[in-house]
Amino acid sequence: xxxxxxxxxxxxxxxxxxxxxxxxxxxxxxxxxxxxxxxxxxxxxxxxxxxxxxxxxxxxxxxxxxxxxxxxxxxxxxxxxxxxxxxxxxxxxxxxxxxxxxxxxxxxxxxxxxxxxxxxxxxxxxxxxxxxxxxxxxxxxxxxxxxxxxxxxxxxxxxxxxxxxxxxxxxxxxxxxxxxxxxxxxxxxxxxxxxxxxxxxxxxxxxx
Numbered sequence: 001x002x003x004x005x006x007x008x009x010x011x012x013x014x015x016x017x018x019x020x021x022x023x024x025x026x027x028x029x030x031x032x033x034x035x036x037x038x039x040x041x042x043x044x045x046x047x048x049x050x051x052x053x054x055x056x057x058x059x060x061x062x063x064x065x066x067x068x069x070x071x072x073x074x075x076x077x078x079x080x081x082x083x084x085x086x087x088x089x090x091x092x093x094x095x096x097x098x099x100x101x102x103x104x105x106x107x108x109x110x111x112x113x114x115x116x117x118x119x120x121x122x123x124x125x126x127x128x129x130x131x132x133x134x135x136x137x138x139x140x141x142x143x144x145x146x147x148x149x150x151x152x153x154x155x156x157x158x159x160x161x162x163x164x165x166x167x168x169x170x171x172x173x174x175x176x177x178x179x180x181x182x183x184x185x186x187x188x189x190x191x192x193x194x195x196x197x198x199x200x201x202x203x204x205x206x207x208x
Contacts, residue, residue, distance in 0.1 A: 043058060079100070125161075156173055177194070
């Protein structure tokens with residue numbers, strides 16, 4: 001049997017291999033390249049999905065004060081969130097490492113972020129209950145349908161997203177926009193506009 005210190009070194013080596021794979025995954029995701037879901041890709045995606053589940057389970061199923069939640073969320077996304085960041089559990093993501101959060105962001109309970117393609121949230125953003133941000137599509141060819149096609153969601157500053165909104169891959173929401181509850185956002189939203197419906201359409205300008 002190997003000594004304890006050898007076992008630790010092997011463990012760190014395996015983690016280091018996964019970290020290299022994470023960089024490769026993020027490069028593919030951020031370039032918008034189609035990821036062929038072969039054995040290596042599936043292994044890496046499953047690994048980081050499990051890591052995200054561990055952290056979100058800790059967030060969701062134990063009581064934590066706001067500072068503890070911020071620490072756990074920073075661990076989840078692998079970058080520090082600001083001291084004014086707030087998220088109300090439960091919160092779920094199946095990756096976590098491509099979420100980017102600005103200052104003074106509030107995420108209400110029940111939100112689901114599929115962030116492989118990149119989720120970029122600006123400053124002073126309000127996100128209501130049960131919002132879904134999805135950044136992945138699949139190849140339409142049935143023989144390749146397991147492949148992942150990433151595209152980022154970009155949310156500007158001072159945006160308010162109402163409850164039960166779904167935002168699909170590749171959408172940019174302009175500064176100051178308001179997305180009405182229950183909307184499905186399928187295309188870019190101009191700044192300082194109110195949109196709603198399925199699919200989301202222009203309703204009026206924001207009252208400034």
